[in-house]
Amino acid sequence: MASVLEIKELHVEIDGKEILKGVNLTIKQGEIHAVMGPNGTGKSTLAQAIMGHPRYEVTQGEVYLDGEDVLEMEVDERAQAGLFLGMQYPSEISGVTNSDFLRSSINAQREEGDEINLMQFIKQLDKSMEELEMDTDMSTRYLNEGFSGGEKKRNEILQLMMLEPAFGILDEIDSGLDIDALKVVAKGINHLRGDDFGALIITHYQRLLNYITPDNVHVMMQGRIVKSGDKELAERLEAEGYDWIKEELGIEDETIGAE
Amino acid sequence: MATDLNEFVINRDEIISAAKARGESDLMIRKKEAALDKIDSLEMPKPDKTKITRWDFFSVSNPVTEGTIYDSLDDLPDSVQELLDREQTRNIYVQHNNTPAFLRVSEELKDKGVIIESIAEASENHPELVEKYFMTEGVKMDEHKLTAYHAAMLNGGIFVYVPKNVKIEDPVQMVLLHDDEKASLFNHVLIVADEGSELTYVENYLSSVEESSEQINIISEVIAKDNAKVTYGAVDFLAEGFTGYVSHRGVAGRDATVDWALGLMNDSNAIYDNTTYLMGDNSSSNLKTVVVGRGSQTQNFTTEIVQYGQDTVGHILKHGVMRDAATGIFNGIGHIKDGGTRSDAQQESRVLMLSEKARGDANPILLIDEDDVTAGHAASVGRVDPIQMFYLMSRGISRKEAERLVIHGFLAPVVKALPVESVKNQLRDIIELKVLAK
Ligand SMILES: Nc1ncnc2c1ncn2[C@@H]1O[C@H](COP(=O)(O)OP(=O)(O)OP(=O)(O)O)[C@@H](O)[C@H]1O
Ligand SMILES: [Mg+2]
Numbered sequence: 001m002a003s004v005l006e007i008k009e010l011h012v013e014i015d016g017k018e019i020l021k022g023v024n025l026t027i028k029q030g031e032i033h034a035v036m037g038p039n040g041t042g043k044s045t046l047a048q049a050i051m052g053h054p055r056y057e058v059t060q061g062e063v064y065l066d067g068e069d070v071l072e073m074e075v076d077e078r079a080q081a082g083l084f085l086g087m088q089y090p091s092e093i094s095g096v097t098n099s100d101f102l103r104s105s106i107n108a109q110r111e112e113g114d115e116i117n118l119m120q121f122i123k124q125l126d127k128s129m130e131e132l133e134m135d136t137d138m139s140t141r142y143l144n145e146g147f148s149g150g151e152k153k154r155n156e157i158l159q160l161m162m163l164e165p166a167f168g169i170l171d172e173i174d175s176g177l178d179i180d181a182l183k184v185v186a187k188g189i190n191h192l193r194g195d196d197f198g199a200l201i202i203t204h205y206q207r208l209l210n211y212i213t214p215d216n217v218h219v220m221m222q223g224r225i226v227k228s229g230d231k232e233l234a235e236r237l238e239a240e241g242y243d244w245i246k247e248e249l250g251i252e253d254e255t256i257g258a259e
Numbered sequence: 260m261a262t263d264l265n266e267f268v269i270n271r272d273e274i275i276s277a278a279k280a281r282g283e284s285d286l287m288i289r290k291k292e293a294a295l296d297k298i299d300s301l302e303m304p305k306p307d308k309t310k311i312t313r314w315d316f317f318s319v320s321n322p323v324t325e326g327t328i329y330d331s332l333d334d335l336p337d338s339v340q341e342l343l344d345r346e347q348t349r350n351i352y353v354q355h356n357n358t359p360a361f362l363r364v365s366e367e368l369k370d371k372g373v374i375i376e377s378i379a380e381a382s383e384n385h386p387e388l389v390e391k392y393f394m395t396e397g398v399k400m401d402e403h404k405l406t407a408y409h410a411a412m413l414n415g416g417i418f419v420y421v422p423k424n425v426k427i428e429d430p431v432q433m434v435l436l437h438d439d440e441k442a443s444l445f446n447h448v449l450i451v452a453d454e455g456s457e458l459t460y461v462e463n464y465l466s467s468v469e470e471s472s473e474q475i476n477i478i479s480e481v482i483a484k485d486n487a488k489v490t491y492g493a494v495d496f497l498a499e500g501f502t503g504y505v506s507h508r509g510v511a512g513r514d515a516t517v518d519w520a521l522g523l524m525n526d527s528n529a530i531y532d533n534t535t536y537l538m539g540d541n542s543s544s545n546l547k548t549v550v551v552g553r554g555s556q557t558q559n560f561t562t563e564i565v566q567y568g569q570d571t572v573g574h575i576l577k578h579g580v581m582r583d584a585a586t587g588i589f590n591g592i593g594h595i596k597d598g599g600t601r602s603d604a605q606q607e608s609r610v611l612m613l614s615e616k617a618r619g620d621a622n623p624i625l626l627i628d629e630d631d632v633t634a635g636h637a638a639s640v641g642r643v644d645p646i647q648m649f650y651l652m653s654r655g656i657s658r659k660e661a662e663r664l665v666i667h668g669f670l671a672p673v674v675k676a677l678p679v680e681s682v683k684n685q686l687r688d689i690i691e692l693k694v695l696a697k
Binding site for chain 1: 644646648649
């Protein structure tokens with residue numbers, strides 16, 4: 001049975017300031033949802049709050065994964081339950097190699113005593129890195145340390161491919177990528193596309209969506225989803241910008257706290 | 260009446276007659292007499308930011324304890340065997356408490372004139388060499404009360420001499436096994452690398468008893484003559500309860516290099532001094548230290564490179580983790596003397612605190628008496644970054660495992676610099692033990 005991620009009336013604060021003001025969204029496995037919207041309207045906040053970032057405080061609302069209360073879970077438990085967040089700004093961790101990190105991540109999903117066989121791990125890693133056209137020395141380098149913007153994004157997708165989560169939340173995974181890299185990353189995501197993968201893709205550009213056709217497109221403003229549609233909505237945004245939506249909804253300033 | 264613990268009474272005649280009774284060499288007895296003549300007039304050292312006036316540096320149950328002598332490597336206790344890389348350890352000295360317990364030096368090195376002997380034996384067999392370098396250039400006998408005390412009480416150690424242009428490929432290893440609660444370690448390591456020679460030396464001080472209330476007073480001196488290169492690695496893991504004074508000093512001649520990678524994991528209160536004097540032009544020193552403090556121990560790590568020559572390079576890197584109620588003071592001093600033109604002094608101290616009660620302090624100091632130099636420092640005292648933890652945990656890694664990864668990663672730059680694989684692994688194991696044990 002397909003898994004479902006449900007976000008209900010989600011309100012989130014950072015440092016006492018309310019950023020999300022009631023987000024509702026349901027994603028089923030097999031579906032790809034795109035979230036678009038001007039800068040500073042709460043897109044990353046939504047992604048971070050779902051994953052449990054320590055600085056984001058949920059003040060109201062619920063998140064369920066197949067009926068399980070996600071907000072009650074520790075961050076690692078959310079990952080083990082099947083959530084993955086590809087971050088807009090991945091952390092750099094010195095002294096921990098990319099491959100040690102990946103292996104720990106994979107083993108964290110497995111039972112003790114059933115750790116992934118080293119050869120099998122290396123084979124899988126090599127294959128995924130080849131698919132993402134990553135230099136092989138990236139696996140022995142320290143986690144994201146000194147990686148270029150584009151390399152970090154590829155590395156997020158590498159983790160996504162290795163961990164094969166039920167749901168991937170990808171926050172501006174296309175920013176900082178050159179055109180060829182964009183295709184490569186899209187290929188990686190499409191590779192996972194299927195009945196047992198759902199995604200929430202946050203992006204500013206139609207271009208990524210040319211390669212990964214979304215089933216649903218949502219627009220965020222003022223910490224809420226203000227409009228939803230299909231892929232044509234994204235195309236219209238690319239062509240015309242956000243003004244027509246603001247006009248339609250009577251929004252003058254789309255940023256948070258402006259209403 | 261307040262008793263000042265440092266006002267101790269030392270019985271000169273008793274110490275000397277006991278040394279004679281044990282058959283110590285004339286040289287050692289002369290050194291002890293000289294130290295005892297001076298000791299009362301000397302001050303205690305004053306490590307910056309650590310008050311040691313109430314520390315008991317002078318309680319000693321037995322000036323010398325009797326250990327076991329081993330006939331072969333296979334007879335050594337398992338705890339020692341684990342430290343040996345069988346492929347590489349062809350030159351090894353083992354000391355059991357205060358007793359020289361095992362020595363093996365390859366024939367090849369003996370033929371080349373390399374000397375590796377216990378300090379007692381060397382002071383008998385090579386008195387001129389030992390006398391020339393013992394507490395003269397590295398640590399002066401009369402530097403302060405604890406250095407004189409060291410000389411007066413000396414009860415173990417090793418002497419290594421590498422003749423001109425001899426390059427030793429396999430490391431020379433010293434293992435000191437401490438398993439007698441009543442043993443005090445007044446241990447001296449004296450390494451002399453003659454012109455153009457090369458040596459890698461690794462030491463392990465290891466306790467297999469939980470606690471001791473005796474003394475650690477250890478001095479290591481490395482003399483690298485012109486164009487010589489010495490790499491010094493250490494993993495020291497002695498029991499809690501000791502009072503410690505540990506000094507690692509290097510002196511580098513022209514074009515010489517003295518590099519240190521020290522894993523200072525002792526569980527007792529201690530003051531550490533790691534200093535290199537870059538005397539010759541174009542000499543260099545890389546000084547790396549890694550420490551983990553736990554329990555309620557207080558430690559002071561004062562690290563200094565004094566640069567006299569032109570075009571010298573002195574780099575200090577210290578990484579420390581403090582947990583429980585441990586205190587760690589990290590003083591770093593880069594000192595370029597007048598005349599040290601075009602020299603470079605850099606230092607970095609990073610302290611990671613794992614608990615509310617732990618204390619860490621990093622104090623970088625640059626003393627520059629010359630215009631045309633480059634110098635810099637970086638220091639930080641912080642906690643495990645919650646955003647890094649979030650990143651790791653967002654991949655399913657547990658909090659404990661994430662913290663473990665961050666800590667090992669944090670200490671990796673120094674661990675990596677240790678010269679012998681088996682010793683590197685030992686250090687990783689000790690870090691694991693000290694960081695994760697409840
Ligand atoms: N610590 C903070 N205190 C106050 N406001 C904050 C804090 N952190 C973030 N914000 C604000 O929250 C709002 C939403 O930020 P968020 O990162 O979710 O935006 P976004 O939609 O992802 O934008 P972008 O497209 O630029 O990535 C922004 O206005 C931001 O300035
Ligand atoms: Mg964002």
